[in-house]
Amino acid sequence: MSSVSGGNGPEAGKAGSKVYVKVPASTANLGPGFDSLGLALSLYAWIEMEIADRTEIRLYGDQMNGVPVDKTNLIYRVAQKVFERAGVSHPELSIGMYSEIPLARGLGSSASAIVGALVAANALTGGKLSQRELFEMASALENHPDNVGASLFGGLTVAFWDGERAEHIRVVPDERLEALVAIPRFELETKRARGILPAQVPLKDAVFNVGHASVLVAAFCTGRYDMIRHAMKDALHQPYRASLIPGMSDILERATDHGALGVALSGAGPTLLALVDAKSGRKAELERFLLDTLSRHGIEADTMWLAPSAEGATVLTHFDPSVTLMENVKGEVRA
Secondary structure, three states: OEOOOOOOOOOOOOOOOEEEEEEEEEEEOOOOOOOOEEEEEEEEEEEEEEEOOOOEEEEEOHHHOOOOOOOOOHHHHHHHHHHHHHOOOOOOEEEEEEEOOOOOOOOOHHHHHHHHHHHHHHHHOOOOOOHHHHHHHHHHHHOOOHHHHHHHHOOEEEEEEOOOOEEEEEEOOOOOEEEEEEEEOOOOOHHHHHHOOOOOOOHHHHHHHHHHHHHHHHHHHHOOHHHHHHHOOOOOOHHHHHHHOOOHHHHHHHHHHHOOOEEEEOOOOOOEEEEEEOOOOOHHHHHHHHHHHHHHOOOOEEEEEEOEOOOOOEEEOOOOOOOOHHHHHOOOOOO
């Protein structure tokens, strides 16, 4: 494996050059860090990209149902932006993607596709663009840096995007931290979840979030995970989005009584995220609480135990280019 800025692949930039990239999912906001905090999670997407004589796009897995397989595909379009910026032309690509990340659930599925496309296309150019350039391009495409930052760099990413400049600081969470996600079996488009937010908020709510987000980052940096339950509270987006996700308010209010270190809506939702001490003896209790609470509100959901991913998007050098993408990822996907 190599870092996102390397992994040029054999004969980079020539027909037949093929690269593979692995990208983690992400959770954004973590409560108060609206559009500024992102955490990479151990759920992944794999992208295969090759310069070809004609464009072919192969998508694997149920998560890919309904995704375009022509040149309107997001991965293809993002790759062309990289080539344009790098001053090269590769209009025909062979692309394959397999993803474990559910679509429109608040786990960064679009961000992982954007980041994977950027990193793969950049590898095909021989790494002409820097990580900073890739990050700024990703932030511009997503209109916020939280999910893309986490997927690109790994760990907890604290970032801003002002429309021109993107900056980030990466924090590696302690190994004792785990994440439990409850994923409702319905999609919630980010556009709808953002549309419900007010254009203006009271000053007291803005101050509330600045303080809580600051303490949350400090808790991650110092290992003061006892502060997470207090610091993950939010006044800017979760109170408004609660109407879109039955049971969410109950979970936000009571999950820490059932063993969570802290709890938040994952990104724009509908997934709910609980941070947990890996050594906790209350994991089963917490999982049951999340599922039972959603069920009482008529919501079917699935749970997953995930770990923070310290590694971001990675160019894979151990994959065999003579076999299919699915043969390469076999053994790496979640059971």
